[in-house]
Amino acid sequence: MQITEFLPTKASQSDLEQWRDVLNAMTAEDMPNEPRWTDDRLREYLSITMPGERRLAFVARDDDRRIIGHANLLLFGGEFADAGVFEIFVRPGQRGTGAGRGLLRAIAERAREEGRTTIGVEVIATTPAVGFYDRMGFNRAVVENRNLLALTEVDWDAVGDLSGRLAAGYRLEYYTGHLPDDLVERYAATKVHLKAEPAYNTGAWRGSADAQRLKDSLATLAARGMRSHLVVAIAEAKEMVVGLTELVVAAQRPTRGDQYDTVVAPEHRSYGLGMAMKARMLCELREAEPQLVDVQTWTAREGDPMEHVDAALGFRNDVQWYEYETDVAGLLRRLG
Ligand SMILES: CC(C)(COP(=O)(O)OP(=O)(O)OC[C@H]1O[C@@H](n2cnc3c(N)ncnc32)[C@H](O)[C@@H]1OP(=O)(O)O)[C@@H](O)C(=O)NCCC(=O)NCCS
Numbered sequence: 001m002q003i004t005e006f007l008p009t010k011a012s013q014s015d016l017e018q019w020r021d022v023l024n025a026m027t028a029e030d031m032p033n034e035p036r037w038t039d040d041r042l043r044e045y046l047s048i049t050m051p052g053e054r055r056l057a058f059v060a061r062d063d064d065r066r067i068i069g070h071a072n073l074l075l076f077g078g079e080f081a082d083a084g085v086f087e088i089f090v091r092p093g094q095r096g097t098g099a100g101r102g103l104l105r106a107i108a109e110r111a112r113e114e115g116r117t118t119i120g121v122e123v124i125a126t127t128p129a130v131g132f133y134d135r136m137g138f139n140r141a142v143v144e145n146r147n148l149l150a151l152t153e154v155d156w157d158a159v160g161d162l163s164g165r166l167a168a169g170y171r172l173e174y175y176t177g178h179l180p181d182d183l184v185e186r187y188a189a190t191k192v193h194l195k196a197e198p199a200y201n202t203g204a205w206r207g208s209a210d211a212q213r214l215k216d217s218l219a220t221l222a223a224r225g226m227r228s229h230l231v232v233a234i235a236e237a238k239e240m241v242v243g244l245t246e247l248v249v250a251a252q253r254p255t256r257g258d259q260y261d262t263v264v265a266p267e268h269r270s271y272g273l274g275m276a277m278k279a280r281m282l283c284e285l286r287e288a289e290p291q292l293v294d295v296q297t298w299t300a301r302e303g304d305p306m307e308h309v310d311a312a313l314g315f316r317n318d319v320q321w322y323e324y325e326t327d328v329a330g331l332l333r334r335l336g
Helices: 013-030 040-045 099-113 130-134 156-163 181-196 211-225 274-290 306-313 329-336
Strands: 002-006 052-060 068-075 083-090 118-124 139-150 170-176 225-236 240-250 257-262 295-298 314-325
Touching: 013 040, 013 068, 013 083, 040 052, 052 099, 052 295, 068 099, 083 170, 099 118, 099 257, 099 329, 118 130, 118 329, 139 306, 156 274, 156 306, 170 274, 181 225, 181 240, 181 257, 211 225, 211 240, 225 274, 257 274, 274 306, 295 306, 314 329
Parallel strands: 083 118, 257 295
Antiparallel strands: 002 052, 052 068, 068 083, 118 314, 139 295, 139 314, 170 225, 225 240, 240 257
């Protein structure tokens, strides 16, 4: 087995297909109900990042040079320049042979060279990755509930009704791909409230709370083959953006919607905005993304008010996601 750096911009089509095949073999084994990956825009997905960020990739190959596992490390800039997040996937038939450990070592060594002190990884609670990262001495920093909504089970009349139940003085607007310039600044200001949310109170929220970063983020998503959908709540008295929800549909997994970053500014809570925004999003998706099968979203473990909204819309809590992290120096010592 050999571990080398992988450059998605220069990779052959065959290597990209093998990269995808590892993901699909992992999915079939560990999470058979999850959608499979396509290689549509996979090169862009792997190579394009936000300005100031970089993604490094590594592959493990067998003696026939077939890819048996891969890893990638996203290096943040700015205030998070001491951290990185990574993923490692090993083909089920080749597990237990040291590929995971070898890829983790490549990630850790590179993280140290790049001046990172902490690295983190997202793990689904029911997969063997949990045992692996426990064994490697990672700490479980954040636990979230994943909620899944099967669109065939949606009561569209009820959801249509909920999307219109707003207190007087508020209205919703829907955008796809980009936001009009006159909205960007006000939208970014609202995202600041996400930092105070329980799910992000460990400082893990790395979203885009200033206007330029928000524009960059939407452009980056589009370049990576991810279509973004946004619903905004406006308080009409001052035309302020007081709530928002974002969702992306990736070309690489077009039947799955990822809904993240839903927030209502604290002084505008309990007026039905969270429910109405999420309901409106579903109605828009029905038109804009007719191939969608389901939508996933996440809530913090305890007492997240969004749980009530999700349940009313038909989302079902199915599995926990863990964010594991470790200090790079300690990890390298443990890896020997
Ligand atoms: C986690 C994963 C990368 C491990 O890869 P691997 O090639 O089997 O790991 P290695 O053979 O290098 O094992 C390294 C060490 O971890 C241990 N280990 C590996 N998987 C383990 C598990 N599930 N439980 C406990 N220990 C485990 C091995 O016993 C070995 O210990 P040792 O070196 O002290 O003998 C692999 O199982 C995988 O790709 N899982 C899916 C990844 C994933 O994240 N899936 C869902 C999305 S979150």
